[in-house]
Amino acid sequence: MPSSLAARPVGVFDSGVGGLSVLQALRRELPHEHFVYLADSGHAPYGERGDAFVQRRTLAIADFLHRQHGIKALVxxxxxxxxxxxxxxxxxxxxxPAIGVEPALKPAARSSQTRHVGVLATRGTVGSGRFDRLRQEHAQDTRFSVQACDGLAHAIEQSTGEPQSSEAANERIRTLCARYTSALGSFGQQPGEIDTLVLGCTHYVFAREVLRTLVGPGVQIIDTGAAVARQTRRILEQADALATGPVAEEDPATTGRVTLYTTGQLAALQAAAQRWLDLPAQCCAALPPAEGSL
Incomplete structure (x- = not known):
């Protein structure tokens, strides 16, 4: 008999649409789970805000998802x-249970052949004590070149807007990606070159194709989505809270529901959900004013 927890949804949130890359991985790993996603686009970007602001938003969103949706875990x-x-x-x-994401420095250090890893992340991430400890932990025989990417997450958010603004945002994404990869140094497989690139922001996954053209086909590009999904599975199993279903996972009737909310523009979330997750507009909703101010 499955636990009563199993039927409750898993909460997922991000400062905007970038976390949809993690939701994508979660749905692949956990096809029977129900998910409630909140894009805090009305308060984005987090990466250029102070810690106190980000902490207030995180606690408010966790409280909202717990009270209003009875989530059994929060990614x-x-x-x-x-x-x-x-x-x-x-x-x-x-x-x-709260499952976080952090730049994949450990797998990058393990897999790099040149022992030189590039990291793209927000200023808030690279300036944090948590990131500094993570880098020191894996820096014994690996060199990490780190670049704060001001404006990139915001440009990716804007790329889901109206066609005119989207076109300008896509050009901005290309410009910023070129600037920041150039600042990291030389990419390749020769000694001293960067052969592995870590995407230290969930938004950057949606710029992967642009980054690939800039760093070349032989460079590994690593994000954290799959690892976070596997960790979420482990935590749900330990809590006897894992949703299960029929073997025929390709049958839509056996897959979990997905509900997406935004504190920003509904059309932008709908466009992102359709573009990156193939989800219909009906899955998305804007928070009412009383809840949007949480």
Whole structure:
């Protein structure tokens, strides 16, 4: 007999649409789970805000998803929010499992042949004590070149807007990606070159194709979505809260529901959900004013 927890949804949130890359991985790993996603686009970007602001938003969103949707776990699908707020969140809500994301420095260090890894992340992430500890932990025989990417997450958010603004945002994405990869140094497989690139922001996954053209086909590009999804599965299994279903996972009737909310523009979330997750507009909703100010 499955646990009563199993039928409850998993909460996922990000400062905007970037966390949809993590939701994408979660749905592949956990096809029977129900998910409630919140894009805090009305308060984005987090990466250029202070820790106190990010902590307030994280705690408010966790409280909202817990009270209004009875979530059984929360995936903090934002590197900046994880760095600034996942520990305060766990202290404030000890009964709610919180799974964070952080730049994949460990697998990058393990797989790099040149022992030189590039990292693209937000200023909030690279300036955090959590990131500094992570880098030191894996820096014994690996050189990490780190670049804060001001404006890139915001440009990716804007790329889901109206066609005119979307075109300008896509050009901005290309310009910023070129600037920041150039700042990291030379990419390739020769000694001293960067052969592995870590995407330290969930938004950047949606710029992967642009980055690929810039760094070349032989460079590994690593994000954290699959690893976070596997960790979420482990935590749900330990809590006897994993949703299960028929073997025929390709049957839509056996897959979990997905509901998406935004504190920003509904059309932008609908466009992103359709573009990146193939989800219909009906899955998305804007929070009413009373809830949008949470």
């Amino acid at each position: 903090v699908a934002c590197n900046t929010a994880t760095a600034a707020a996942v520990e305060p969140l766990r202290a404030a809500m000890p009964g709610l």
